[in-house]
Amino acid sequence: MSFFFRRFFSSATSPATMDAAQKKAQQLIDDNAVMVFSKSYCPYCNNTKRLLDSYNAKYKAIELNQEDDGDDIQAALAKITGQRTVPNIFINKQHIGGNSDLEAVASKGKDGKKLEELLKEAGAL
Ligand SMILES: N[C@@H](CCC(=O)N[C@@H](CS)C(=O)NCC(=O)O)C(=O)O
Numbered sequence: 001m002s003f004f005f006r007r008f009f010s011s012a013t014s015p016a017t018m019d020a021a022q023k024k025a026q027q028l029i030d031d032n033a034v035m036v037f038s039k040s041y042c043p044y045c046n047n048t049k050r051l052l053d054s055y056n057a058k059y060k061a062i063e064l065n066q067e068d069d070g071d072d073i074q075a076a077l078a079k080i081t082g083q084r085t086v087p088n089i090f091i092n093k094q095h096i097g098g099n100s101d102l103e104a105v106a107s108k109g110k111d112g113k114k115l116e117e118l119l120k121e122a123g124a125l
Contacts, residue, residue: 013072018079021072025080029090033124034059037077037088040066044099045087051099051106055116057124092122 013021029035034052038045040063052059064070064086078084081095089096096102096110106115119125 013075017069017072018076021069022076022079024069025073025076028060028062029093032060032090033057033092033122034119035090036061037073037086038063039086042086044085048087048089048099048102051102055119055125057119059124091118091124 025037028037034057036045036048036052036059038049038061045061049059049061062073064074067073074084074086074088077088081088083095083097085098087099087102089098089102096105102115105118109115110118113121116125
């Protein structure tokens with residue numbers, strides 16, 4: 001029984017760790033015209049990067065599977081956006097969603113604006 005409690009509590013993320021991850025995620029979103037939370041092996045993430053590259057957009061991507069606090073950042077993003085999957089994309093601090101959402105913006109626009117316009121407004125072009 002004590003083994004169970006030790007294991008359960010040692011693997012739980014502390015509120016301080018969660019707070020730090022949330023601050024880090026928010027800082028990345030605030031500091032970058034386009035922010036992509038990614039995983040290096042994720043095909044949807046690769047599609048997102050390819051799509052942004054096709055616009056010659058400047059973006060910052062971090063590969064959560066290669067970061068020590070990647071799981072905590074992913075959990076923080078789930079808290080901030082309600083989305084647990086990657087890619088998790090932000091343009092001009094606005095949450096876009098995942099790759100399918102970015103593709104939808106590329107084909108239909110968002111709030112009457114084309115993706116190119118959103119990228120220009122963000123300073124990514
Ligand atoms: N419909 C989503 C699919 C994204 C997706 O399924 N991503 C996988 C990785 S390829 C994921 O986040 N799995 C859960 C995880 O890695 O924690 C999109 O277009 O972005």
